[in-house]
Amino acid sequence: MFEKKKMRFIDEFRDAELAKAVIGRIHRRSRRHVRLMEFCGGHTVAIMKHGLRQLLPETVEMLSGPGCPVCVTANQDLDKAIALARHPGVIITTFGDMLKIPGSRSSLQKVRADGADVRVVYSTIDALQIARENPEKAVVFIGIGFEATAPTVAASIINADEEWISNYYVLSMHKLCPPVIEALLSCGEVKLDGLICPGHVSAIIGSRPWEFAATDYGIACVVSGFEPLDILQSVAMLVDQLERGEPRVDIAYRRGVRPEGNLRAQELMNTVFEFSPATWRGIGTVPDSGLILRKEYERFDAELAFDIEPGQTLEHKGCLCGDILRGVKTPVDCKLFGTSCTPEHPVGPCMVSSEGSCASYYHYETA
Amino acid sequence: MCLAIPALVKSLEGDLAEVEIGGIGRKISTVLTPEVKVGDYVLLHTGYAINVIDEEEAEETLKLFAEMALLEDELEWGTP
Numbered sequence: 149m150f151e152k153k154k155m156r157f158i159d160e161f162r163d164a165e166l167a168k169a170v171i172g173r174i175h176r177r178s179r180r181h182v183r184l185m186e187f188c189g190g191h192t193v194a195i196m197k198h199g200l201r202q203l204l205p206e207t208v209e210m211l212s213g214p215g216c217p218v219c220v221t222a223n224q225d226l227d228k229a230i231a232l233a234r235h236p237g238v239i240i241t242t243f244g245d246m247l248k249i250p251g252s253r254s255s256l257q258k259v260r261a262d263g264a265d266v267r268v269v270y271s272t273i274d275a276l277q278i279a280r281e282n283p284e285k286a287v288v289f290i291g292i293g294f295e296a297t298a299p300t301v302a303a304s305i306i307n308a309d310e311e312w313i314s315n316y317y318v319l320s321m322h323k324l325c326p327p328v329i330e331a332l333l334s335c336g337e338v339k340l341d342g343l344i345c346p347g348h349v350s351a352i353i354g355s356r357p358w359e360f361a362a363t364d365y366g367i368a369c370v371v372s373g374f375e376p377l378d379i380l381q382s383v384a385m386l387v388d389q390l391e392r393g394e395p396r397v398d399i400a401y402r403r404g405v406r407p408e409g410n411l412r413a414q415e416l417m418n419t420v421f422e423f424s425p426a427t428w429r430g431i432g433t434v435p436d437s438g439l440i441l442r443k444e445y446e447r448f449d450a451e452l453a454f455d456i457e458p459g460q461t462l463e464h465k466g467c468l469c470g471d472i473l474r475g476v477k478t479p480v481d482c483k484l485f486g487t488s489c490t491p492e493h494p495v496g497p498c499m500v501s502s503e504g505s506c507a508s509y510y511h512y513e514t515a
Numbered sequence: 516m517c518l519a520i521p522a523l524v525k526s527l528e529g530d531l532a533e534v535e536i537g538g539i540g541r542k543i544s545t546v547l548t549p550e551v552k553v554g555d556y557v558l559l560h561t562g563y564a565i566n567v568i569d570e571e572e573a574e575e576t577l578k579l580f581a582e583m584a585l586l587e588d589e590l591e592w593g594t595p
Contacts, residue, residue, distance in 0.1 A: 155537050157521035157556060157568060160577055169584035176590070190517030215517065243561070271562025273544060293561075296517060300563040303546045348519045351558060351566040374518070377580060403573035404519075404558055410566055413547040503517065 157403065161375030170380040171203050178207045178387045183339060185475055187325065188346035189216030189503025190374055196512035198376045200383075208383060211338065214328060214428060214473040215346055217293045217321075218245045218501040222427040225321045226251035227458035228451075229290050232319065233264040235454060239282060240266040241275035242290040249497045252462035256290075272304035279308070279316040288450045291320040291439075296348040298322045298439055299413035302420035305441070305448050319450035320439055323426050325349050326357040327437035333365045338475040342368035342386035344379070347401045352417075354409030355397050362395045373401035420445050429497070430470020469496035472505050479509040486510065519560035521568055524553055534559065 186192055192212045195201060201210050214220050230251050233240045240256065247257045247268060260266040265285075269275050272289055279287035291301050301318055308316040325346060332338060345358050350371045361367040368389035372382035382400040389395055399405050417439075426438025441449040450456075466484050471477035479485050479498070489495040491507060498504035522534035522543070532545045536559065545551050548564040557564035 155521070156523070157573060160573075163580075166577075166580040166584055169580065169587040172587040172591070173583055188517045271544075273562045294517075296519065296560055296565060299547055299565070300544075300561050303544065303563065307546075346517055348517050348558065348560060348565065351519070381576070381580070400576075402576055403569050404566055406569075410547060412549060413565060416547065 158375060161373065161377040163377065167377055167380055170377065170384050174208065174380070174384050174387055175205045177384070177391055178205050179391060181207050181209065182341040182387065182390050183209045183211060184342040184344060184383065184386055185211045185213045185338070185340050186344040186379075187213040187215040187329065188344070188349070189219065189501065189505075190348075191215070191344055191346070191372065191379060192505055193503055193508050194374050194376065194379055196508040199512070200376060200379060204383065208387065211340070211475040212472070212478075212505045213332075213475055214431065215294070215325065216473075216498070216501050216503040216505070217297070217323060218249055219469060219497045219504050220323065220428045220430070220473055221249070221292060221321055221497070222429050222461075223252045223463060224427065224458060224461040227253075227461060228456050229319055230254050230256060230259055231456050231458045232288055232450065232454060233259045233266050235286075237285055238265070238454075239278060239285050239287045240264065240290060241269045241278055241287055242266065243292060244268040245501050245503075246290055246292060248494065248500050250464065250494065250500070252459065272301055276304050276308060276313065276316060279313050283315055286315050286317060286453070288317045288319055288454075291318045291322050294323055294325050294346070294349050295352045295417070296346075298421065299352060299410075299417045302416040305420050305445055306416065308448060309445065314447075317448055317450040317453055318441065320421070320441060322421070322439040323428065324423070324437050324439065326353075326360070327434050328428055328431065329361060331431060331434045331437070332474060333361060333367065340367055340475075341390055342370070342395075344382050344386070345369050345371040345397075347371060347373045347378070347404055350399075350401070350405045350409065352410050352413045355399050355405065355407045358397045362397050366395050368395040369397040371397070371399045371401050371405050373404060428473075430473040464495045467496035469498040469506070472498055479506040482506070519558040519565055521556050522559040522564070524551055524555045524557060527551070527553055532557075532564065534564075
């Protein structure tokens with residue numbers, strides 16, 4: 149008999165009895181109709197996988213947000229990565245999620261099938277190792293991810309700098325979360341009462357960057373972990389704040405997040421990167437929401453080192469990813485969902501990414 | 516992309532740590548958590564520890580849930 153090894157800090161936060169208690173509390177306390185957005189794709193997946201929406205009272209409405217870094221990467225940026233892959237002498241290293249994402253005309257997977265050297269890596273540590281082992285090639289890491297990932301990429305650049313590795317480059321498409329939330333709130337298109345803040349992004353940036361949402365927009369904010377109990381606790385805390393009419397920023401994920409965040413990680417990020425405008429799929433260009441390499445590290449910048457010709461940007465007709473990412477539509481509102489757009493033949497990134505709303509809906513909410 | 520999993524630090528060497536996740540070992544970077552000690556649990560994201568898990572806070576949170584469970588029981592069944 150194989151006994152499944154207990155995963156500490158995971159299993160305890162999946163306890164069904166405790167979950168029942170939190171759900172009971174939410175049902176008891178919730179009176180007003182409230183709209184809560186889970187920003188993070190990881191939260192969307194957990195909510196879908198554990199059927200949490202169905203356990204909540206009708207007064208609590210859940211919306212998914214744009215917190216899937218792969219989903220919010222615009223076609224014009226995907227096309228850059230794909231174009232770079234076609235350069236001779238270039239090895240593309242990328243997180244696995246990027247492989248099948250359709251750009252305007254192609255994908256990294258397709259160009260790989262055509263002979264491009266595209267390698268999936270788990271970490272920038274692996275990408276750097278590939279650079280060391282292939283000194284005659286240029287190794288480009290596709291920098292996707294929010295503030296949880298950006299410090300790891302910054303660390304790899306500092307490492308490459310210290311080791312005099314001259315064939316390692318980063319194509320930075322990193323994006324920042326608080327600015328896009330501000331953009332969504334200020335545009336007012338989606339009506340929100342509360343925000344489930346991304347737990348691991350906040351492990352890096354802390355809880356303070358979310359305070360603007362409470363003070364300027366009256367949004368209740370709770371920084372949440374990713375286990376079912378964590379998410380339920382966060383919903384309970386949001387409902388409490390909203391019932392009292394006292395929006396503020398609370399940390400539910402106290403074992404993983406400090407109010408000041410991880411200062412060392414922030415330092416590394418600030419050393420290597422600076423803010424830039426970034427284009428978010430479905431949202432447009434948001435000021436100071438992206439990261440580019442600072443001048444001191446420009447020799448690692450793939451944008452500067454290579455002549456990248458991505459070609460004309462085309463958008464997928466009928467794809468509602470943009471609206472879904474803004475929280476104004478759900479996957480089932482899309483005519484392509486489940487018909488011409490499925491995980492096997494996806495049209496847009498929300499169906500491909502492991503954290504995409506459409507993929508989550510498809511896997512967990514359809515028969 | 517948001518995902519980070521708890522990993523137990525078994526040994527340290529320079530900027531690297533040998534960690535264990537569900538019985539499986541792997542080497543990861545500790546450059547983002549220089550304060551980490553053997554025996555700590557860290558949040559592991561793409562090969563890097565991004566934070567040291569605060570075990571006291573974890574216990575506090577679980578205690579909170581247990582109290583909530585007692586309260587819900589009392590409300591459902593009435594105080595004995």
